[in-house]
Amino acid sequence: MDTSGEGCDPNRTVKFFYTKSGKNISDDWRRRDYVVVTLGLTVCFIVIFSNLLVILAILKNRRFHFPIYYLLGNLALSDLFSGVSYLHLMFHTGPWTIKLTKYQWFVRQGLIDTSLTASVLNLLAVAVERHQTIFSMQLHSEMTSRRVLIIIVAIWVLAILMGLVPTMGWHCLCDLENCSTMAPLYSRSYLVFWAVLNLLTFSIMMAVYTRIFLYVRHKSKQMSQHTSQKRYKETVVNLMKTVSLILGCFVLCWTPGLVLLLMDGLGCESCNVLRYEKYCLVLAECNSFVNPIIYSFRDADMRRTFRDLLCCRWRRRHDRPDASGVHFSTMEHEKHKSSGVEEEDRTNGPLVNSDGDRPEPSRSWS
Numbered sequence: 001m002d003t004s005g006e007g008c009d010p011n012r013t014v015k016f017f018y019t020k021s022g023k024n025i026s027d028d029w030r031r032r033d034y035v036v037v038t039l040g041l042t043v044c045f046i047v048i049f050s051n052l053l054v055i056l057a058i059l060k061n062r063r064f065h066f067p068i069y070y071l072l073g074n075l076a077l078s079d080l081f082s083g084v085s086y087l088h089l090m091f092h093t094g095p096w097t098i099k100l101t102k103y104q105w106f107v108r109q110g111l112i113d114t115s116l117t118a119s120v121l122n123l124l125a126v127a128v129e130r131h132q133t134i135f136s137m138q139l140h141s142e143m144t145s146r147r148v149l150i151i152i153v154a155i156w157v158l159a160i161l162m163g164l165v166p167t168m169g170w171h172c173l174c175d176l177e178n179c180s181t182m183a184p185l186y187s188r189s190y191l192v193f194w195a196v197l198n199l200l201t202f203s204i205m206m207a208v209y210t211r212i213f214l215y216v217r218h219k220s221k222q223m224s225q226h227t228s229q230k231r232y233k234e235t236v237v238n239l240m241k242t243v244s245l246i247l248g249c250f251v252l253c254w255t256p257g258l259v260l261l262l263m264d265g266l267g268c269e270s271c272n273v274l275r276y277e278k279y280c281l282v283l284a285e286c287n288s289f290v291n292p293i294i295y296s297f298r299d300a301d302m303r304r305t306f307r308d309l310l311c312c313r314w315r316r317r318h319d320r321p322d323a324s325g326v327h328f329s330t331m332e333h334e335k336h337k338s339s340g341v342e343e344e345d346r347t348n349g350p351l352v353n354s355d356g357d358r359p360e361p362s363r364s365w366s
Helices: 014-021 031-060 067-090 094-099 102-135 145-164 188-222 227-265 273-298 300-310 331-348
Strands: none
Touching: 014 094, 031 067, 031 094, 031 273, 031 300, 067 102, 067 145, 067 227, 067 273, 102 145, 102 188, 102 227, 188 227, 227 273, 273 300
């Protein structure tokens, strides 16, 4: 990169780079700009509220105090951060864009880059956790809370560093011929690196989940009709379906935008990337409120916790560990539990809980 001579002028404004790349922005607010900002703000508030609800639910309900849920909670935190990033973008877009300083523009883009990186790393951590637990015939990982905390901190450190990379020098402020069209202050080579890295990570996660599903299907055929094994299989499969839905929606929402960035980075002049940019941005933003919807439809415990939070009910009866079907951690534990239930049914008649009521059947991850 040329950092000296006529190629590097510190007085160039954001407007100069946008004009140079052909991404012209009007100085006046148009009806289209008002519609985009209004819809964007609405989506942002939905994203922030829904993911905040997920985080509070995981903190409130002791049934979710396992490594997999902590990682999913951190994914919700990433989505919440995405909502804040897009909210910041809505107040620095349209005619406001060309009034930004270069530093403000890098902050705006860096927030979005950080949120995406955090989401990708969280999904990768979830994939590794599922691979480890299922191949060892467990439902929940034996990782300590301290190790999970270290993983979460490492995810955010790496995400912030990735968001700062362009600001630290990988830009085109002194290399105008290498400027991007979609992100006029970014270097095309950085867009290629960023898009390829994320697409490669997507591919790795899909490969991991494919291997897990093949393993689960193979083990399911070997399992007998024993009650404990049937419950274990159903719970594992349902949890895997939920996590896979989250991954699948993320890949579907973000892949078009990353492919568009890759085309821009490779200098594809016939691709007309600016024509599809807004649609890809909206699709990526919508992903941030998809996960709470998946949780609501797939997890009865999560639905009940959402309802309690919205109704300001913090009743302790929902926190009893014996009411959930996902609290066991190993196959042997579940076998022992199931044997005890069968023995008690034979000797004492109907099984009752401490309140004298017959416990409700588990509906978690159904």
